[in-house]
Amino acid sequence: MRMQTRPSALGLNLIWIIFALGIAFYAFMxxxxxxxxxxxxxxxxxxxxxxxxxxxxxxxxxxxxxxxxxxxxxxxxxxxxxxxxxxxxxxxxxxxxxxxxxxxxxxxxxxxxxxxxxxxxxxxxxxxxxxxxxxxxxxxxxxxxxxxxxxxxxxxxxxxxxxxxxxxxxxxxxxxxxxxxxxxxxxxxxxxxxxxxxxxxxxxxxxxxxxxxxxxxxxxxxxxxxxxxxxxxxxxxxxxxxxxxxxxxxxxxxxxxxxxxxxxxxxxxxxASPVRSKPIAIIPPSRPLSVAVTVLTAMGVISAVAQYMIFPGLGSWSVASSIVPASTLAADLALFDGKTLQNIIFTAAICTAMVSGVWLMIRDEKSTHARNAFYSSSLLAGVFQIYWGLQLGEPSMAVTSGGGFYLVSGISMIAFPSIALLFQYLGREHLWHEVMVFASNFAFAPVILLWMHALWYALDVIPPQYLDVGHGYILAAGGAILGPTFTGFFLLFNSRETRSRQIS
Incomplete structure (x- = not known):
């Protein structure tokens, strides 16, 4: 039996073959x-x-x-x-x-x-x-x-x-x-x-x-x-x-x-799977889930205001300063020290992104005002983070991972909302909702960075010799990136777009 390939799929198959050759080369190595x-x-x-x-x-x-x-x-x-x-x-x-x-x-x-x-x-x-x-x-x-x-x-x-x-x-x-x-x-x-x-x-x-x-x-x-x-x-x-x-x-x-x-x-x-003949049922979030997400959002807003406006810099927080090298804290402080207007604008942007994103996910996803607020605030917060990532520079030991966290978080806060806006323009609401899960989750990444420092501080499992070279910061930054990504990835398996297809 020969595989039937539509002309529109030839490009995707070619990309897959190139990708496959690359990972197969590694497999043999x-x-x-x-x-x-x-x-x-x-x-x-x-x-x-x-x-x-x-x-x-x-x-x-x-x-x-x-x-x-x-x-x-x-x-x-x-x-x-x-x-x-x-x-x-x-x-x-x-x-x-x-x-x-x-x-x-x-x-x-x-x-x-x-x-x-x-x-x-x-x-x-x-x-x-x-x-x-x-x-x-x-x-x-x-x-x-x-x-x-x-x-x-x-x-x-x-x-x-x-x-x-x-x-x-x-x-x-x-x-x-x-x-x-x-x-x-x-x-x-x-x-x-x-x-x-x-x-x-x-x-x-x-x-x-x-x-x-x-x-x-x-x-x-x-x-x-x-x-x-x-x-x-x-x-x-x-x-x-x-x-x-x-x-x-x-x-x-x-x-x-x-x-x-x-x-x-x-x-x-x-x-590649056929669309189901009947429209799928769109089930609103349960009340317990809505309450939990609302509480989490309130915590996120409070954390953002404290973390980026009232006490900017990881060195202001004992949960971070106890597990992060002094050189890393100094590099982080340089991003915010004496930059009051910048800190106020970023805090307002990230709080707006969190609130409007959650509003779209659990209350009213059709709200034009909430959508526009989310797109603009996410773009602004993403630009700030990319700028900070470039300021931190290369991944030297002095700053453990350089600008890695802020670059990845910033790129994500620009890319996912942009893709969601594209699907909105194309009228693909199921795909819009799916991508918005990633986008709204990444609005929390900057405050998750502090929360992850608190987690590793509370666990108290990192050997001292690894704290001295920044492993606490690396684990916190990795968790702040992976949390939103994992959530979006696993919810993908039962998303509206997935349920609308006859997968076999």
Missing amino acids: AMEAGKHTLPSSYDESYVAIYDSVEAKGNAGVPYADVAEETQQAYPYWNNFMAGITGTYFGFGSNGTTDPTRYYASMTDPQKSVLSLHMFLGGACIILGIFQFWPGFRKSYRKAHRAIGGTYILAAYTMIFASIYHLLHTGVADTFQGFTFYIQLWFLVISTLVTQTLAIYFIKKRNFALHFGFQLYTFVAFINAPIQRLDWIIFGSIYPHLTHGEVNNLVNILTFWQSLLVGYLIFAWNRA
Whole structure:
């Protein structure tokens, strides 16, 4: 049976093929790294090579001068990245030589399990290319189900291999320490839960939820190649920074990017499904939900007024100053100190965006005044944040992640409302509502930044040595970005536009 492709879909299929080739290339590099990690691949002479190459990397020696050594002792991926970004970023201190050296020191069982994890991760990425390609999925049903079974088995095995590795590695031997350790545990647990939910909902014949939760596992897997791509891009832009410094920014960016890619994949597959013959019922939010969201909005407005106008700067808040380095606090204070008018305008804009966005979501989504207020205030708040992000600059250790949080939050506060306005203009109200979930959630991101600092302060789990290099700020900023993104992504599975399609 041949796949039938409409001319209008050719462009999307071409984009998918290019994307698939990119992530498949990474998948094969991951498998090669897994082969390199096997006990049988280890040579004791590699230890001396790691020390030599790291020293040469710190000195900025050209890649060609170390290639013979590195191609022998390092996986292909490390060589590929260093060949593009340079040896200081690729092999120098605070970079990938540290985990490579640790992998060489692991016991044989640990090496075998990590190798299995890498092989299966690459396999899941390759299998997912076919599973989430609408043309293939619809035209080859038997193959889709067979690949799906293999994918699920590989995913569970890889998850438990990850758990074994994390339990035997610990924080100290994890690349970048506590922040990355927490991120890896989050990926493992969330993938385990969503993979199980995907199986549950296919048994319930709820194809939309099955597809959505199954897609999340793929998003978790492609997080790895997207992270590596970010490393290469930012390592090329900032060749004078260490890999670890750049990774502070990448930790904030990567899962936001991965979830948005997942959103596009879901929307593409959904658009390939027929529209239901009967209009769907639009159910207003329940009273408990409306009350909860109203209370949250009031808290957001109070927090914004206090955080950006009355006591501007994270250093004014003990929950932040206790877990954020002084250099980061100083950089943050410079954004607001002595800029009263700026702070008043931003506070008014972000409060207007929160209130009007929530009003549209739980009270009256047809209100022209609320829509216009939301679009204009979000645009203004987004511009301010992008400006602040550029002021904070590169992701040096002094400011932990540089302007990463404000750039991502600002771009989101401009992009999502703009897309919602486009759907409004096109008369696509279901899609307008879906995108507005993302847009209205991101109106809360600046105050969530403070709330997340309070959360990590209350948990009191970050080791002191990681507080000193800004891991508290990175985790808070990452949570402030992921909170709105996750909410929009998971509500997508049961949105009005999704329910209006006959997904199978």
